[in-house]
Each structure stands twice: as C-alpha cells, then as structure tokens.
Amino acid sequence: MIRKIVLSLMLMNILACTPTQQLVYQRTGMVTCSTHDRMSITLVAEGQAETLNKAVSFAERNAIENLLFKGIPKSNQEKPLISDESKAKVENPGFFSSFVDNRGFQEFVVSSEVADDYLSGKVHFVKQKIVFDLTNLRNYLQKEGIVKKFGI
Amino acid sequence: MIEMINKKILTLLLLLLAAGTAGLAQDEKPAPTTIQPTIMAIPFTPEGRSLRQNFERNDILRIAITKVKEAFDDRGVNTIDFRAKLKQLNNTGALTDEQQRSIKDDVVALSGADIYVEVEAKKNHSSTGNSVTVIMTAYDAFSGESLANKVSTSPKFKTTNFAKLTEKAVEAEIDNLLNTIQEKFNDIVENGRTIVLNIGLSEDADYDFDAEVDDSGDLLSDLIEDWVQDASFKNYYHLQGVTDTKMIFDLVKIPLKDDRGRSYRVSKFGARFKKFLKSKGLDASRVINGNNLVFTLK
Known part of the structure; x- marks a missing residue:
C-alpha cells in the first residue's frame, strides 16, 4: 500500500514538473505601419510565446516576413519586397535560412522596443515597435540577387 | 625531416589552390542584369x-x-x-x-x-x-x-x-x-509585350480575306490567324474582329528579347509577317506607330 502511495506521489511529481507546451512561430497578418519615410519604415508587429523574449523574437520575425513577402497596407511598402515567396525560397534556400530563420535581418533593425505586453495564462502577448532601415535592406536584397533592381 | 617539410608545403599549396578555385567558383556567379529604364x-x-x-x-x-x-x-x-x-x-x-x-x-x-x-x-x-x-x-x-x-x-x-x-x-x-x-x-x-496588328486591303486588291491563296483550302484569314498564333509569345493573341476586308488583332504578345538575347522590336515581328505574306504570294505595305503595326495588302 505504502509502495503504491509512493509511486503515485512520484508520478504526480513528474507530471507537475512537465514544462508548459512550447509555442511555435506562426506568421500572422498582425503587422501595421506606424510611420515611414524615404529611408526607413516603422512597423508594429504582434507575437505570442511563453516568454517575453521569445514573443519579441516572434513579433520581429513576423514583421520582416510581412515586409518581405506580403507587403504592409497603408504604407510605402504596400507591395512585398519579394513578389514570389515560394519561387524565391526554392531558388535561394540558404539565404532565407540565414536571413529569416537565423535572424540575419537584425542587421537592418534600427530599433526594436516593446510597445505593449500582457500575460494571459502563461502566454505573453506583445506588440513590438520595430524600425527597419529600408534603403539598406533593399540594397542588400538586390546585392544578394534576391530582388531585382528597378527595371526589366 | 626535409621530406616531411616538403609534404607539408605541398599540402599547404594544394589547400591554397583549392581555396582559390572555390573563390573563383563563387565569383563566377553572374550578377542578375537589369536594363534600367x-x-x-x-x-x-x-x-x-x-x-x-x-x-x-x-x-x-x-x-x-x-x-x-x-x-x-x-x-x-x-x-x-x-x-x-x-x-x-x-x-x-x-x-x-x-x-x-x-x-x-x-x-x-x-x-x-x-x-x-x-x-x-x-x-x-x-x-x-x-x-x-x-x-x-x-x-x-x-x-x-x-x-x-x-x-x-x-x-x-x-x-x-x-x-x-x-x-x-x-x-x-x-x-x-x-x-x-x-x-x-x-x-x-x-508574358511579353503587347502590340496591335491591323491588316487591311488596298482598294485595288483583287482578293479578300475569304480568298484561298494556297493549296491548303484554308481561307486567307485562317492562314493569317494560324501564323499569328504560332508567332505570338506563348501563343497568346486576341482577334478583335475579322471581315472580308479587315482583320484586327487588338492584342498580340511579342517577347522582350529574341533567342540570342537581343531586343525584339515590333519591326522584327512586322518583317516576319511580311515574309509570311510573301511566301503566300502576297505583297503588302507596312506602317509602324509605337506598338501599332498596320499592314495593307496590295
């Protein structure tokens, strides 16, 4: 009997120590333009994760992916920088792995600050305000052959 | 000892050569060319x-x-x-x-x-x-x-x-x-550039688009439409209308460049069409205005 109680307690202990489910990154359309000028664009992107840092990271990735592949409504970048996402990814798999997945895009983040953060259950919901150096980002993509220069 | 040093130098040289070749291979990646308008x-x-x-x-x-x-x-x-x-x-x-x-x-x-x-x-x-x-x-x-x-x-x-x-x-x-x-x-x-092709008959022409001009039994208008279909980029064209004296293709796609990478001009398309007409024993005058190509069959 005592043995059964001890086993039950051990099992409960193990279950209690199981970490909360890891949230994975998912692109959403929750990215808006705050301001823009000739050189830069300020975006407010949303992200959610079990830690603040991870939620911020997801929000930043959401912002760059929307800028690259989807375009930002009511901004100077209504059209995406890369017109055909799947074609670009097939042709340049290494580039996107390094630039997006491994956060190479951070080189073009001028500033990034948490505009809003609230905790619901164990999940952080953040709104991140990110300023991108648009001119240099575009030049870099052109140099890497990911986007063409203006022209035919 | 000297032999060992020689081996090391040889290995080093081989490594340097390999690295150089790799560098050359990377440099060889052609930059995408863009014609800036x-x-x-x-x-x-x-x-x-x-x-x-x-x-x-x-x-x-x-x-x-x-x-x-x-x-x-x-x-x-x-x-x-x-x-x-x-x-x-x-x-x-x-x-x-x-x-x-x-x-x-x-x-x-x-x-x-x-x-x-x-x-x-x-x-x-x-x-x-x-x-x-x-x-x-x-x-x-x-x-x-x-x-x-x-x-x-x-x-x-x-x-x-x-x-x-x-x-x-x-x-x-x-x-x-x-x-x-x-x-x-x-x-x-x-998808190519869009041009407009207008074909008409001169007043003194003794035939019309319903005439048979070769042994195939096809009407002239059918022969022309078949040719335009074959000659247009990705076979994309639109025939706006055809009468016995007029044919209007309001949309014919032509490529931006030819097979050798040179600009493909409207005049080139016009020259090819003129040759086709000649092969059917027909003479025609040609006027090019922007992307409009007007042929008058004589």
Whole structure:
C-alpha cells in the first residue's frame, strides 16, 4: 500500500514538473505601419510565446516576413519586397535560412522596443515597435540577387 | 625531416589552390542584369490647353514635378529633366501656337524616356489646415500603355509651405508607384509585350480575306490567324474582329528579347509577317506607330 502511495506521489511529481507546451512561430497578418519615410519604415508587429523574449523574437520575425513577402497596407511598402515567396525560397534556400530563420535581418533593425505586453495564462502577448532601415535592406536584397533592381 | 617539410608545403599549396578555385567558383556567379529604364515626369495638361503655359504658370505643378524627379533620383532611377527637354525643343524648332498640342508627344519622343509620369497637383485649403493632392500616372512611352497610377494627399498642416506638403504627398506613394511599375515589368518579362496588328486591303486588291491563296483550302484569314498564333509569345493573341476586308488583332504578345538575347522590336515581328505574306504570294505595305503595326495588302 505504502509502495503504491509512493509511486503515485512520484508520478504526480513528474507530471507537475512537465514544462508548459512550447509555442511555435506562426506568421500572422498582425503587422501595421506606424510611420515611414524615404529611408526607413516603422512597423508594429504582434507575437505570442511563453516568454517575453521569445514573443519579441516572434513579433520581429513576423514583421520582416510581412515586409518581405506580403507587403504592409497603408504604407510605402504596400507591395512585398519579394513578389514570389515560394519561387524565391526554392531558388535561394540558404539565404532565407540565414536571413529569416537565423535572424540575419537584425542587421537592418534600427530599433526594436516593446510597445505593449500582457500575460494571459502563461502566454505573453506583445506588440513590438520595430524600425527597419529600408534603403539598406533593399540594397542588400538586390546585392544578394534576391530582388531585382528597378527595371526589366 | 626535409621530406616531411616538403609534404607539408605541398599540402599547404594544394589547400591554397583549392581555396582559390572555390573563390573563383563563387565569383563566377553572374550578377542578375537589369536594363534600367529612364523616366521623365511631365505635367498633366487637360485637352486643348498649352503644356508649356500650364507648366510655366502653375507653381505647385512645377514643385510637384521637381519633387517626383527628386524622389526617383533618390532611389537610383535614371531620370530625364522635363524643363531641360522643353527648352531643348524650343531651341531646335520654332514652335507655333498651333503646334502646342503636340508638344507632349514631341517632348516624350525627343527625350528618349522609356516611361513618362504625368503629374497633377492641387492645393487644398481648409480651416483645419492645408494639404496637397498629387496624382501620378506612369505610361510606357513606347506603347502609351498605362503602367501605374497613384493618388496621394499630404497630411493637413497649418502652413503655407506647399513645397513641403507636396514632398510629403509624393514621398507617401512614390515607392508604391515604382513597385507597381516593377510588377508590370515583371509581367512583360514573363508574358511579353503587347502590340496591335491591323491588316487591311488596298482598294485595288483583287482578293479578300475569304480568298484561298494556297493549296491548303484554308481561307486567307485562317492562314493569317494560324501564323499569328504560332508567332505570338506563348501563343497568346486576341482577334478583335475579322471581315472580308479587315482583320484586327487588338492584342498580340511579342517577347522582350529574341533567342540570342537581343531586343525584339515590333519591326522584327512586322518583317516576319511580311515574309509570311510573301511566301503566300502576297505583297503588302507596312506602317509602324509605337506598338501599332498596320499592314495593307496590295
């Protein structure tokens, strides 16, 4: 009997120590333009994760992916920088792995600050305000052959 | 000992050679070539009004044109200065008032611009502040086809600095205008350029499009349509209408470049069509106007 109680307690202990489910990154359309000028664009992107840092990271990735592949409504970048996402990814798999997945895009983040953060259950919901150096980002993509220069 | 050192040197040399070859291989990756078109911003002028007077007497329009040109320049796009071309036109030929209406065509033709952007600007006054609305419409100078258009209004400010307001209105949409033009370019690369093919019969022709001109038993109109289908880019064409004396193809796609990477001009398509007609024993005269190709069978 005592043995059964001890086993039950051990099992409960193990279950209690199981970490909360890891949230994975998912692109959403929750990215808006705050301001823009000739050189830069300020975006407010949303992200959610079990830690603040991870939620911020997801929000930043959401912002760059929307800028690259989807375009930002009511901004100077209504059209995406890369017109055909799947074609670009097939042709340049290494580039996107390094630039997006491994956060190479951070080189073009001028500033990034948490505009809003609230905790619901164990999940952080953040709104991140990110300023991108648009001119240099575009030049870099052109140099890497990911986007063409203006022209035919 | 010496043998060991020699081996090490040899290995080092081999490694250096391999690294050098790898570097060369990386350098060999050709950079994507892009033909950069030239753009000229010109004033929008309503029908019947003088383009020159419109430009010279409308200060906000002059500001807008300058700001549009500046915005293109800032983005590394090749631009042509409208004012300079207007001046050049004035110097090269004595323009009379009757010629005013055609100045736009002349300036565009003389400039060598691939694209021209018609700019319209309007001041908006209100008790809550002033603003400027700018309308920009981009056209392919070659075909006259509209490429993109954007309307942009600056935020309202309690200021009379309309130059700044114009700049704000232009800056808000210039990237979107360029991006839309680029989309059109991508479409041209993918699907070809559009030309219009008009075929008619001269008055003294003793046959019509319902005639049989070879042994196949097909009518002339069918033979022509088959040829156009084969010759058009990705077999994409549209026959607007056919009568016994006229055939109008309002859309024929031609490639941007030929198989050897050289520009494929309308004249080349025209020459091929003329050869086809000749092979059927037909003679024809040809007129090319922009992207319009007019053939008159004799």
